[in-house]
Amino acid sequence: MLNETGILFDITLCEGCGACYDMCKEVNNLPETNDDYLKDHLSDNTFTVVEEYGEIYTRKLCMHCNEPACVSVCLVGAIKKSSTGAVVYDADKCIGCRYCMQACPHSIPRYEWGLTKPRIRKCNLCDDRVKAGKLPGCVEACPTEATIFGKMDELIEIAKKRLKSDPDKYYQHIYGLEEAGGGHVLIISPVPFEQLGYVSKLTNEPMPEFTMRAMEKIPSVAIGGGLFLSAMFWLTKRKNELAKEKKSTNGKESI
Template identity: 45%
Template sequence: MMKHGILIDLTLCVGCYACEEADAERWGHPSSDIHELSSTQNTAVVDVDGVYVSKQCMHCNEPTCESVCPVGAFEKTALGPVIYHEQRCMGCRYCMQACPFDVPRYQWDSLNPEVTKCDLCYDRIREGGQPACVEVCPAEARVFGPLDDLIAEAKRRISETPDQYISHIYGVKEAGGTSVLFLAPKDFAELGLRTQLPDHPLPTLTWAILSKIPNYVFWGTTMLAGVWWITNRRKEVMEYEQALERMEQGNPSRRVNNNDHE
């Protein structure tokens, strides 16, 4: 299966935030005037001195979030998106520490918290559609398609209008390559993107470091099993309380008692 991705041309973005709105609608989140990644915002458009810079999951070719997750909650799909399996997640948040692009967020306020990030609209693109944020962009600053075609298109734009772009496609090499690519009118570091990343995938590095910590696997696994138990237990308690509440609502004698208090 051909890998797909998104090319975001920062020279075209007009800062209308339609992509943020489409993303919020897609996930059932409230719309927001705060343009930052959060547990209810999976794409954010940040004004950096008049250039509108998009932030979201880069859908790395070899994602660090996937490699550090002890329970396989992240998966790099054959189609390109890196997706999250919330039912497997035990809440250790290693993915948040490991992501080279500082993307995953956490539902700190939730009783049953999950990690949140863009999934490249996996359900939509599997059906042959486009990501919601791409579909609504009035300036065509976001283009969706096979990764090789996007790279060819980015090269074409740079060679046809070299004055408009710096001669670099961000994401082709960064951290071993990503499925989200950027074109920009000026240096990526000035726009707040991380430019000191190695060209090779970070998972190799992660494992090289972890394997040198004595007893990491034993203590890590023991600690994480504890975290998993607590998270799971909390979920069980919540489900029990909800079931109890439902039973109480369906119990007439209880309803009479409630009315007595009115």
């Protein structure tokens, strides 16, 4: 996992220029959705946004979890982890149940509601570009190196170093390192993350664990249930037979 790649976004370096937003639209061939990029929000045609919180600018995008809820819930396996660590989607498999949208702890996946052959839409960390040796669009476009790309272990190292070297500048937390089991998008910030609209009450446990605890009981319910019902079938049948025999012998005695 540590050889997989991801991005680190340093909010203190972001100037809110919107280059990442424009580049994302360009590499993914997405139409324009808002005249003012700062007022746009994630949609089927917008995979990353820049948001303004006073003097602070921040980004929202798919967190590319290590153990993604969306991957675990997709019944046909249309959402998968790529070898790079990115969470990618295959529209040809998708049946459109939208359980991924319901399950995502960060509420990231969007849907093409207006189409008759709709797809799930979200950032895929430019998986094709990365596999071809290029940088993700947003990283390439960023003029201030607020968003950087690299191997996960290196990114974690850089993030930790920055928090340590300048404790006054940074809120001492790497968002995305442990949230919902951690992922491939790390964020460091000057202020607590709930002030910037990030989901802050997430557990550190990967979300699929919550389901697995119930799912792992299925084999025992099936086998135990089968045995119990078979046993009850024979027992109650025998009981009825005995009752009948008793009845008939009683009847004979009375005659």
